[in-house]
Amino acid sequence: MDTLALQSPSEPAPKRSFRQQMHLAREDAIVSAVNRLLAEKGFESMTVDEVAAEVGIAKASLYKHFPSKEDLAAAAMVRVMQRAQAFLDGLDTKRPPLDLLREVARWTMVVQLAGEMPSLPSENSSLRATLTTNKAYVDGLMDVSDRLGAWITAAQAEGSLNPSLPPIAVLYTLYARACDPVLGFLKGSGQYSNEQIIEMVLSTCFDGLKAR
């Protein structure tokens, strides 16, 4: 465990490293719990007491890490954005841009079906204020949007993506797949595997409902 290594005599640990490690580990556990609860019940229905109970710590301890419920949600969104950036980093950018976009859409659906995609109400003003002032989140969102935007325009220039759609509309359409209620409905019908559901929604998203 890293904690022990940092305390080994050969590599003297910085002061208070044990506590720092504990602090970070606990923060990670908090964000994981928030992420799961946000995916499961949404922001309004999630209570801070639930988060504390799931992590196994007292509610007051939560407030030593995050000053408000909104900041808890923001931390979960920051982590999702980091996961998205890591996924984008792992893609081979030599592939056709349309394939890259499809892979991104597929990834968001996998995360959602795994119950790991936090979904926030877009109308909550205090939450929006917290999110838009969270540099890590805004920077991550901008980075992801820039990378996707480049692939969108490249795909349109290449002729593989409908060029009459504004890139921003394509971008939002892809983002919307990450919180598409259709996935939950189809899963709730109990007739299809996760893979089948993802293939169907990818088909409607990229190929449309009409016959080709």
Next chain:
Amino acid sequence: MDTLALQSPSEPAPKRSFRQQMHLAREDAIVSAVNRLLAEKGFESMTVDEVAAEVGIAKASLYKHFPSKEDLAAAAMVRVMQRAQAFLDGLDTKRPPLDLLREVARWTMVVQLAGEMPSLPSENSSLRATLTTNKAYVDGLMDVSDRLGAWITAAQAEGSLNPSLPPIAVLYTLYARACDPVLGFLKGSGQYSNEQIIEMVLSTCFDGLKAR
């Protein structure tokens, strides 16, 4: 107005019809307020006090009409379903089934952009319980789904709709357009008119993102 017609001497009104009319009119005003508030802020953020204030009646009076907040939301959904049924009734069923489906999708978007589409959290269990035991809502939903389902299979048989998609997946995809966050995002960008937004989302829905 119907109220006057019912009270005309040629067709004697039933006893207490005035009170009944007032009762119905107030109920209609309540449902309208609930509908608007649900569309604007969602179920969790809507408070019963707000509803009472918007209608201009005492909160206690609300409970003479509807026994709970969940039933208020259910009443709004029943009305939306009735509006949908009325819209379907007005369509010319001689038209190609794909055109009919497109018109339905367009209608849901018009309603949503008009701020008149109540959107409920699909995960709230007490709300789900109330909805699934509301006969008017369930019957309306079944009727609408049956009619759309017939057009979907007809369009697939005709070759105008992708026949490899399960009809239920097509149905859910159309329903999802009624609460598509993409509409709100595009409207929030301030760059497009409602008509442009609807045309873009109709295009991505039926034609897909890929170039044809």
Next chain:
DNA sequence: GTCTATAGACCGATAGAC
């Protein structure tokens, strides 16, 4: 011994219910 983080009681506000 000191200092920090914790646990769990506690508070004010607000919502649903009647």
Next chain:
DNA sequence: GTCTATCGGTCTATAGAC
């Protein structure tokens, strides 16, 4: 208009790392 439950957020005594 009142009552009760619940939620977000705070306070204080204490346990444990250093």
